[in-house]
Amino acid sequence: MLLHDISSTIAPDMPVYKNRDEKRPRFTVSRDHISGTIHEGRLDFDLHSGTHIDLPLHVLPQGETSDTWNSKHVLTRCRVLDFSSLGADRIRAGDLQQKEHEGRLPEGKPFFEADSTVLLKTTNSARQHFDFTFVFLEKSGAEFLAQKNIAGVGIDALGIEREQEGHPTHQVLLRKGIWILEGLLLSAVAEGNYILALMPLKIAGVEALPARAFLLEPGSVAWLKS
Amino acid sequence: MLLHDISSTIAPDMPVYKNRDEKRPRFTVSRDHISGTIHEGRLDFDLHSGTHIDLPLHVLPQGETSDTWNSKHVLTRCRVLDFSSLGADRIRAGDLQQKEHEGRLPEGKPFFEADSTVLLKTTNSARQHFDFTFVFLEKSGAEFLAQKNIAGVGIDALGIEREQEGHPTHQVLLRKGIWILEGLLLSAVAEGNYILALMPLKIAGVEALPARAFLLEPGSVAWLKS
Numbered sequence: 001m002l003l004h005d006i007s008s009t010i011a012p013d014m015p016v017y018k019n020r021d022e023k024r025p026r027f028t029v030s031r032d033h034i035s036g037t038i039h040e041g042r043l044d045f046d047l048h049s050g051t052h053i054d055l056p057l058h059v060l061p062q063g064e065t066s067d068t069w070n071s072k073h074v075l076t077r078c079r080v081l082d083f084s085s086l087g088a089d090r091i092r093a094g095d096l097q098q099k100e101h102e103g104r105l106p107e108g109k110p111f112f113e114a115d116s117t118v119l120l121k122t123t124n125s126a127r128q129h130f131d132f133t134f135v136f137l138e139k140s141g142a143e144f145l146a147q148k149n150i151a152g153v154g155i156d157a158l159g160i161e162r163e164q165e166g167h168p169t170h171q172v173l174l175r176k177g178i179w180i181l182e183g184l185l186l187s188a189v190a191e192g193n194y195i196l197a198l199m200p201l202k203i204a205g206v207e208a209l210p211a212r213a214f215l216l217e218p219g220s221v222a223w224l225k226s
Numbered sequence: 227m228l229l230h231d232i233s234s235t236i237a238p239d240m241p242v243y244k245n246r247d248e249k250r251p252r253f254t255v256s257r258d259h260i261s262g263t264i265h266e267g268r269l270d271f272d273l274h275s276g277t278h279i280d281l282p283l284h285v286l287p288q289g290e291t292s293d294t295w296n297s298k299h300v301l302t303r304c305r306v307l308d309f310s311s312l313g314a315d316r317i318r319a320g321d322l323q324q325k326e327h328e329g330r331l332p333e334g335k336p337f338f339e340a341d342s343t344v345l346l347k348t349t350n351s352a353r354q355h356f357d358f359t360f361v362f363l364e365k366s367g368a369e370f371l372a373q374k375n376i377a378g379v380g381i382d383a384l385g386i387e388r389e390q391e392g393h394p395t396h397q398v399l400l401r402k403g404i405w406i407l408e409g410l411l412l413s414a415v416a417e418g419n420y421i422l423a424l425m426p427l428k429i430a431g432v433e434a435l436p437a438r439a440f441l442l443e444p445g446s447v448a449w450l451k452s
Contacts, residue, residue: 003297003298003300005297005428007428008428009428009429009430010427010428010429010430011429011430011431022256026270027432030248030272033287037285037392037393038284038285038393039283039284039285039289039433040272040273040274040284040433040434041272041273041432041433041434042270042271042272042273043270043271043273043429043432044252044268044269044270044271045268045269045270046256046266046267046268047266047267047268047269048266050428051428057265058264058265058266059263059264059265061259063265071229071231071440072229074229074423074440075423166263167263167264197300197301197423197425199423199425199437199438199440200438201236201427201436201437201438202231202233202234202235202236202276202277202438203235203236203237203269204235204236204237205237206253206267206269207265207266207267208266208267210427211425211427212425212426212427212428212438214297214300214425
């Protein structure tokens with residue numbers, strides 16, 4: 001089975017949004033082998049740490065929480081679009097249209113079957129630390145994608161947008177019920193079609209879900225059929 | 227796709243081991259829509275909350291940590307064994323042998339292909355609160371399973387054992403490199419064969435990994451092949 005782990009590692013020195021101290025994870029050891037026969041610990045972390053899903057409550061007052069996350073999204077068809085050669089700090093509608101014209105996206109709408117996912121690969125994946133000028137999805141790009149019949153959009157940054165007043169990229173996507181997947185690592189993944197295996201923790205009533213995500217090569221899971 | 231969510235919900239009132247206060251999760255809201263344009267929160271939780279994987283460091287000094295978790299275990303063949311009618315508070319080697327004789331487990335060893343998983347369903351799945359007399363896997367049962375060629379063992383209790391001096395069930399399994407999956411909910415799942423989709427958070431250097439777990443009906447994932 002060919003399987004790409006596209007999740008960020010949760011660790012004391014992990015990159016956090018804008019390098020804010022209050023965003024850092026805190027690990028504590030409750031019991032250890034010096035004082036007893038067992039090792040146990042706790043993790044105190046921001047729900048937007050590492051790889052995570054944003055839900056409507058994150059930017060919409062009275063927006064839906066994690067309780068509405070649907071398990072049909074655990075295994076979805078997925079298209080990775082490579083914008084590593086973009087030469088700009090934002091992905092605009094025109095950049096996505098260009099992919100469409102090049103045949104990297106089927107034209108028309110919906111361009112996928114229902115419940116597919118688009119992941120945006122950028123130069124962010126090559127960076128080890130938080131970059132204040134990370135490449136993001138501009139509002140116009142979100143509007144382009146929101147016209148398509150997709151379940152979710154992911155990106156290799158801790159945010160899908162920055163420096164847009166009122167968080168319009170989040171607003172456009174989440175109002176359409178399109179979930180947002182942030183904190184991906186896509187450096188080892190080429191543009192193309194995959195199966196996205198995405199499993200958030202089952203946390204009740206929150207605005208974001210820490211998650212694990214893998215991309216599977218489509219031909220590699222034939223054994224699952226038997 | 228027929229998919230059973232067998233994960234416990236992480237929430238303020240979730241069951242915790244022996245009802246200990248220090249085991250409870252703590253949720254905090256860092257920002258909200260009253261004071262700003264965004265809702266963000268943190269979760270401070272025991273790594274053994276809800277559905278989670280135990281790794282060797284949990285009971286073995288210098289044991290391996292989460293860093294050794296192998297992504298080949300994300301999708302594995304899985305056998306659910308139903309011990310709901312056991313009429314005892316522990317699963318012994320003889321109970322597993324009985325399943326073998328009934329043809330519920332192929333005889334011989336290995337009884338599965340490599341990297342398969344066994345999940346133990348008991349009356350625990352029917353309980354909403356922590357039960358101090360939960361059904362567990364006795365040391366002899368662990369020794370029986372450790373002779374088989376399996377990757378992991380799961381159970382529908384917050385611990386795979388209790389009241390055994392030195393945690394021998396953990397010891398026997400983890401010394402053989404067999405991971406332990408605790409905190410499952412199996413009430414809606416019948417005995418039989420499934421595909422286990424198991425994704426722990428990617429946390430570095432810890433003794434336990436909070437995880438999401440689903441069982442897929444084998445015939446329902448044919449679309450993945452294309």
